[in-house]
Amino acid sequence: xxxxxxxxxxxxxxxxxxxxxxxxxxxxxxxxxxxxxxxxxxxxxxxxxxxxxxxxxxxxxxxxxxxxxxxxxxxxxxxxxxxxxxxxxxxxxxxxxxxxxxxxxxxxxxxxxxx
Amino acid sequence: xxxxxxxxxxxxxxxxxxxxxxxxxxxxxxxxxxxxxxxxxxxxxxxxxxxxxxxxxxxxxxxxxxxxxxxxxxxxxxxxxxxxxxxxxxxxxxxxxxxxxxxxxxxxxxxxxx
Numbered sequence: 001x002x003x004x005x006x007x008x009x010x011x012x013x014x015x016x017x018x019x020x021x022x023x024x025x026x027x028x029x030x031x032x033x034x035x036x037x038x039x040x041x042x043x044x045x046x047x048x049x050x051x052x053x054x055x056x057x058x059x060x061x062x063x064x065x066x067x068x069x070x071x072x073x074x075x076x077x078x079x080x081x082x083x084x085x086x087x088x089x090x091x092x093x094x095x096x097x098x099x100x101x102x103x104x105x106x107x108x109x110x111x112x113x114x115x
Numbered sequence: 116x117x118x119x120x121x122x123x124x125x126x127x128x129x130x131x132x133x134x135x136x137x138x139x140x141x142x143x144x145x146x147x148x149x150x151x152x153x154x155x156x157x158x159x160x161x162x163x164x165x166x167x168x169x170x171x172x173x174x175x176x177x178x179x180x181x182x183x184x185x186x187x188x189x190x191x192x193x194x195x196x197x198x199x200x201x202x203x204x205x206x207x208x209x210x211x212x213x214x215x216x217x218x219x220x221x222x223x224x225x226x227x228x229x
Contacts, residue, residue, distance in 0.1 A: 006158070034216060043205065043219045044159075093158055097215065104149075104217060108158040 002028050004096045006107025013084055013114055021079045021110045023094030028105075030096035033077040035069060038091040038109075050077055084114040117142045117210045121220035129228050134193040136223045138206030141187065148189045149207040149217070150180055159205070165189065176200070201227045 003026040013019050023033060032051050036044040048064075050056040050071035058064045066088075068080040077096075081088050094107040122137040140146055147166045151159040163174025170182040180191045189206060206220040 004158075032215070041224075043221045046216055046218075049216050091156070095159075095217070104161070106151075106159040109156070111156065 002096075002098060002103055002105040004030075004094065004105045004107045006094050006110060008110060009108060010111040011113070013112070015085055015114055016083055018080055018082045019084055019112060021081075021092055021094070021112075023077045023079070023096065023107050025075045025096045025098075025105070028096075028098045029074040030077070030098060031074065032097040033071055034095040034097070034104075035067075035077075035079050036093045036095065038093060040091075044093060047079075081112065084112070086114045088112065089114045117144075117146065117208045117218050119148075119206045119208050119218060119220040121204075121206050121223050123223050124221065125224050125226070127226040127228065128196045130198055131195050134191070134196045134200065134225065136191040136204050136206075136225065138189045138191065138220060139187050140189060140206070140208050142208060144211055147209040147211075147215075148180075148182065149209070150174065150178070150189075150191050151205045151207060153203045153205065153222075155202075162191070162204075196225075196227045198227050198229065201225055 005024045007022050035047045038044050047062045048056045048058045048069050050069050052071050052074045056069035071077040093109045097104050118141045120139045149164045150162040153159050162178045163172045165172045165182045173179045178193045204223045207217045209215045
């Protein structure tokens, strides 16, 4: 079945630094990728939607200059948290959509802790 | 606009008893509906999906859900709970007007007691 690899699974960084999270579709072409943020014991909040080769579409309230999303190929999307602060600490999850088969596959998530 | 409401934030059952997790949806279109399960600090696993085919959808691990248009419901059931079913469950609807992005319910935490 479809597999999405998300790395790293966890990361600790110092306040003010930037962190990049990768999301790769291993055996299918991800025409669309989604990035979510999940706070403890809460649901997933969609941050942005990206289509290969075009700019990401951000949800209302999400700072596009802080959360940089790149979807340069049909198998790779990256989320960069720039100038991270403790309030950015969260669980980030990507999802890749294969429109041909109308499926959504989720990565295993990245636990970001900013100290 | 599409939305989902999970009617119970917590459900607790005994091992071997039936599971019912309730979900109601609101959609301007013929909806695509999903149930996902999330174990602690893990990603999401698809249990089942409804995409306008059979109204009774069978999923993995013995779960199934029935799409009832008249009640705008998509409840998740399992005849007999197992300890490994303890997790967070999300009812999800897709929004065809927004790159088919997924809209998540608030989640239901299922506890299974011996």
